[in-house]
Amino acid sequence: MAARHEEIAEELRRAIDREDYTVGSLLPAETELAAHYGVSRGTVRQAIAALTTEGLIGSRQGARRVVLAGRRSQSFTELCSFAQWAHAMGREATGHVVSSAYHPATPEDSERLQLPLGTRVLHILRVRGLGGRRVLLERTVYADWIAPAVERIEPECPSVTQRLYEDEGLVFAYGEYLIDAVAAGAQDAELLGVRRTSPLLRVRRVTTTRAGRPVEWSEDRYRSDAVSFSVHNSTGNNALARKTGPAMS
């Protein structure tokens, strides 16, 4: 948080959060903000660009900027780490390893983790709870180079992400998420405590380091009555995309 433009972005976020600027109202002009914070216009633009990609602010050339939304989105860390997300909400997250085993990488594993076919990768099935309720089933595959560190973590550890950071200095930097819905199978139903065929939100994701090296990929199944996902989008910043399923191709 050293950079001045990040400080300014954070101040603006907070100002929006406490409704100094209410939704629908206009933000001060760039030149005013620049004068107020004692920086150049370029620095203010950098700060504002961040809020724009977060979907908090709308921009049109010639007109003052508009506050679009009040809630601030979570940090990437909170998205990656179930436990840190829970903590930010003041809730307690639990984790429980159901099974853990090495398998040779399938073509799918190989492509997603960018590893040679047949490399021994670590499959882990975890049940995760939020405030005492089972909420999420994680079927994760870890790349071979991080698997030993994952194995050393105790089965009930609430935050694997945090442990990997503390022990290995590993930080997640990029992720791709594919979201759809599936009916709960027999194992899903038993482990999550829901009826078979009840709808689950399925998130398939790949997470990579800052250098672009894939660390893990996972198929997560959420109880749809407990968790949902939200996305901000705009012209010029479209993180979200619709895709046809396998049945359509």
Place this chain on the structure above:
Amino acid sequence: MAARHEEIAEELRRAIDREDYTVGSLLPAETELAAHYGVSRGTVRQAIAALTTEGLIGSRQGARRVVLAGRRSQSFTELCSFAQWAHAMGREATGHVVSSAYHPATPEDSERLQLPLGTRVLHILRVRGLGGRRVLLERTVYADWIAPAVERIEPECPSVTQRLYEDEGLVFAYGEYLIDAVAAGAQDAELLGVRRTSPLLRVRRVTTTRAGRPVEWSEDRYRSDAVSFSVHNSTGNNALARKTGPAMS
């Protein structure tokens, strides 16, 4: 597409798409790109910033940039408009209005569309097909100021978004999407041709103009075997956020 930095961004996207730069490889340095395109470093940075928020490229201070992904994400227009999305894939989209009626705005409508309570808003239920298959159920609520223009559109019009642009010059600029899973109800099952209780992907969304004025909000239910959503995310650009459902609060 007048701006030079957008042209450069587009050229880089295409270069990545045709694998001049393969996934995992390094991009040329800023100074090289600047020299190559005959622009200043700042302009190259703007172009690259776009690719970064799209998740195509990873950045770390001091090290060359890495190509993270090959596929380019869809434009915001394609996300907003079912028909334009289908068209971009070379498929045909259909639309069919099942019901259409005015109702006084509920507190929910009022908040999402930023209209006074009780304003007469237009509720429309549409079934949408892709390549001859029914795939999506749209329950949309239009703000009063755009409702007359929507009513004038014929019931079988495949692209409402495009018609609103042609007739009214209306463009969608910002959207917020809330994604979860639900079981198909009796009406859903009949209109989509699936079994009751089969899982559907539910997307609740609000769309606004460039000026931040809400135009419509909608609850869309997709056949989960036909459509899914994908999101790119990274530190510094987190459009995606996880939320607890109503059952958890």
Place this chain on the structure above:
DNA sequence: AGGCCCAACTTGTTCAGACAAGTTCATCGG
């Protein structure tokens, strides 16, 4: 009252330069 036009304002684009901070790699010394 209604419509038109222009001036003031605001954001978008681009440049050139300077320094800070992190990475990479080759070289040197143990």
Place this chain on the structure above:
DNA sequence: CCGATGAACTTGTCTGAACAAGTTGGGCCT
């Protein structure tokens, strides 16, 4: 052989300036 050092390289941050392009609102004319 291995580790440490440092120079070269690369990205991040910030400034100050200038012009382009779009929006807004007030004043003027009909």
